[in-house]
Amino acid sequence: MTRASLFLTLALGGLLSACSQPERGEVSAAGLIAQNFSVTQEVLTNFQGVDAALRADCKRAGGSGAICSTYRISLLNQGPAISAEQRDWTLYFHSIRRTFNLRNRDDFTLEHVKGDLHRLVPTISFAGIGAGEALELDFLAENWMQFESDFMPRLFVVDGEGEAHVIASTDSDSIDGLVLPINRNNPDNWKRTSADANQLASATSRYADFNAASPLQGDSWRARIIPQPLTVEVTGEPVALGTGIAVDAGPLQSPSLHAFRQRLEQLQLAPTGPGAFSVRVDIDESRFDGKTAGAYRLDVGERSAQILGFDQAGAFNGLQSLLALVDVKSRTLARARVEDAPRFQHRGLFLDVGRNFHSKDVVLKLLDQMAAYKLNRFHFHLSDDEGWRLEIPGLPELTEVGGKRCFDPSETRCLLPQLGSGPDSDNNGSGYFSVDDYIEIVRYARARHIEVIPEFDMPAHARAAVVAMEARYKRLVDELPEQAAEYRLVDPEDNTQYLSVQFYDDSYINPCIDSTYRFVGKLIREVQAMHRAAGAPLASWHFGGDEAVNILAADSFEDAPGNDPEKGDAPAAARQKPWSQSPACQKLVASGEVDAIDELGELYARRVSDLVADAGIPTMAAWNDGVKRIEDAGEELATEENYVNSWAPLFWGGGDESAHLAEAGFEVVQSHSDFLYFDMPYEVDPKESGYYWASRYIDTQKTFSYAPLNTAQLAEVSTDRDGNAWSATAPAADFAERVRGIQGQLWSEAVRTDAQVEYMIFPRLLALAERAWHRADWELSPVAGQQFSAETDTVDKAALAADWREFAATVGNKELLKLDLGGVGYRIPVPGAVSEGGELKMALPFPGLPLEYFDGDHWQPVDGEILAEGVRAVRARSAGGRRAGRAVELALPQPATAQR
Secondary structure, three states, rough: OOOHHHHHHHHHHHHHHHHOOEEEEEOOOOHHHHHHHEEEEEEOOOOOOOHHHHHHHHHHOOOOOOOOOEEEEEEEEOOOEEEEOOOEEEEEEEOOOEEEOOOOOOOOOEEEEEEEEEEEEEOOOOOOEOOOEHHHHHHHHEEEOOOOHHHHOOEEEOOOOOOOOEEEOOOOOOOOOOOOOOOOOOOOHHHOOOOOOOOOOHHHHHHHHHHHOOOOOOOOHHHHOOOOEEEEEEEEEEOOOOOOOEOOOOOOOOHHHHHHHHHHHOOOOOOOOOOOEEEEEEEEEHHHOOOOOOOOOEOOOEEEEEEOOOHHHHHHHHHHHHHHHHHHHHHHEEEEEEOOOOOOEEEEEEEOOOOOOOHHHHHHHHHHHHHHOOOEEEEEEEOOOOEEOOOOOOOOOHHHHHOOOOOOOOOOOOOOOOOOOOOOOOOOOOOOOOOHHHHHHHHHHHHOOOOEEEEEEEOOOOOOHHHHHHHHHHHOOOHHHHHOOOOOOOOOOOOOOOOOOOOOOOOOOOOOOHHHHHHHHHHHHHHHHHHHOOOOOOOOEEOOOOOOOHHHOOEEEEEEOOOOOOOOOHHHHHHOOOOOHHHHHHHHHHHHHOHHHHHHHHHHHHHHHHHHHHOOOOEEEHHHHHOOOOOOOOHHHOOOOOEEOOOOOHOOOHHHHHHHHHHOOEEEEOOOHHHOOOOOOOOOOOOOOOOOOOOOOOOHHHHHHOOOOOHHHHHOOOOOOOOOOOEEEEHHHHHHEEEEEEEEEEEOOOOOHHHEEEEHHHHHHHHHHHHOOOOOOOOOOOOOOOOEEEOOOOHHHHHHHHHHHHHHHHHHHHHHHHHHOOOOOOOOOEEEEEEEEEEEEEEOOOOOEEEEEEEEOEEEEOOOEOOOOOOOEEEEEEOOOOOOOEEEEEEOOOOOOOOO
């Protein structure tokens, strides 16, 4: 929309509003809709590639690859009628898919606002909505919708005076009742393409999966430590811990001792009287042959235990392994002798608080569990397009505007609503950490030997910062113009048209202006001061750098009108490279400082590395596409150490990308999205929550199977996102020398609450910790050029299965109860169930959890043999029994009385 047409629309809207405003005391049409309308959303048809008319419509609309789906929003009027004259309202809704047109009506105009925010405006054809009438709105949208979590809550209506009213029936973080079930019996509703080979999870398929191998025999899980040590020797029968555990900490620093004693309290193992099991700690690196930070020895005897650490971290790790030998249910401690050291220096977990904010309480809870399983890098994603989450002294707009979402079209008070946050600021769409909060988090992490790595994602994914600094500019420009421009992040003369991956056209900071680097320098100094105050000097700076692209310039589009039926149409003017129309950037290219617009991302990386190095910070990090054109990190970047999170899916060549980064001189943190992104669903079931662009599922077992030094071998044991085979080639043998570690990621576009954070991360975090610390026997060393696919048979799959069985038994019998005691709301697995000989048979991936069945009236515990007849549904409970998992209905024989 042009500026002139926007003004005309606003003027006409104001005129219509003036003519149709309710009398004082009356409820406006928007208010009535918000109070009385119920809403449902549903998938109609997913893309299959066989509907030529749908694909042609999608091409003309501008869908990527001419791939579209259709969905419906239904509004049922459960209140008084809305008349044809009452059209002074606009309906706003969130959709993570670009929504192009309204297919079944001409009485509304559809507009894309920003990001996932869309709106419908009634036209003169609007005929009203009668009492009891349902308004069905059928949309054409880009790509597909395969999980119910694709739909967002908090639709809202804006009245003629610009006041927003959230529709009460949608005002929740939950989508229960808001989203209709995706039809499992109709593949058009859940398959991505006609070649999609995935099978939906069912009670029967789960039972088969969970019983694919024979169950673990014996109780070896009692002495199994997660993550697995180098060596464990069982030395006797378990010891009873009647009065808890007492620690003689020796040289262990007091913050770490305090953290360990908190863990003892959490697990109800603090000493309660005489006779407590005694633990003595010592530290002496001279008694270790190698020089591995974090190494330790542990010897558990009948009445006491000794821990020898290579360093402070080693002693702390030894204490965690001591607790890993505890079965809290029986209050016993396995007797064992352990020698151990970590395989990687970087054992990371990433949390995104930019898309949706997550509280300090849940961050501290994550740090507790990271320490328990020996993870030692907390990658803290503190900004994104949808939110800025850290107070920066001297730049209050960053949190006052960029840290809040509300309905303010001017965006001078807040960011526009996104990702189901709706028009109000009373949910996790808004929020930030104060300076004191952040210092507390860093100090808490340091006590647990965890490094906090802050990330402020730039130059793309930066809309919150851009909008906030524009608000600052507007506040100061009249009286203090030089001060106003000091931290401005855009070239005001840049009229480049682009669209980001998250559908913004104004979210990139400009890498060609000095004020951008003043802003980054200010940010580095302030965050560095916070780390200094916490007693943990800032050691790593992550600048993000990912996805600085114009998606409309990709090969899946062509200049409109085009002829290729497999490409979406886009106006040629909208297919520009980012910053290509910025005079500041054009001047930079003309000067020869960079050869082309394409190199501006790398220019940003080099200039930020100068700032990081000048601040005395030894390490800089980025996502792999932030440095993709740097060919020699050692020469081009000023920082001493440089690492990259390699995140591309392995079936898309993510392993080759890792090898390329290593060849360019970067250390690599393996972060591949199809195995290590915990925002992906746990299973192929539309009821599960998560994004799925990289994988239709990532369960704990899939993460456990990850092989960070030779990811090519995973082509033998996994499929691509469509359930089909893929192939890969192993890297050179010396690639392993450049692997700094691995990291699990939780992005939070569809994670709106702290409870969802815990559900998505746990228990997958335990498998992540296993692979970060321990190299399994079934992991193959890379042999340059070796091919892997579903057709090869090189991986020892029997060894992998046996390793998983023992790990899973340990999780189910020991570790989940510890998570319960830590207050962690982990995902309780959905059980498998079948009828065999008339008897109900059930299975879980983690043995030891309580099981229940529903008989039509009550939930009953599974205790002994249960007749399958009459069982309607099954579920599992948490290890402590207080929480129930998701129930699954069964198609088992029903009693004759129930069949009538």
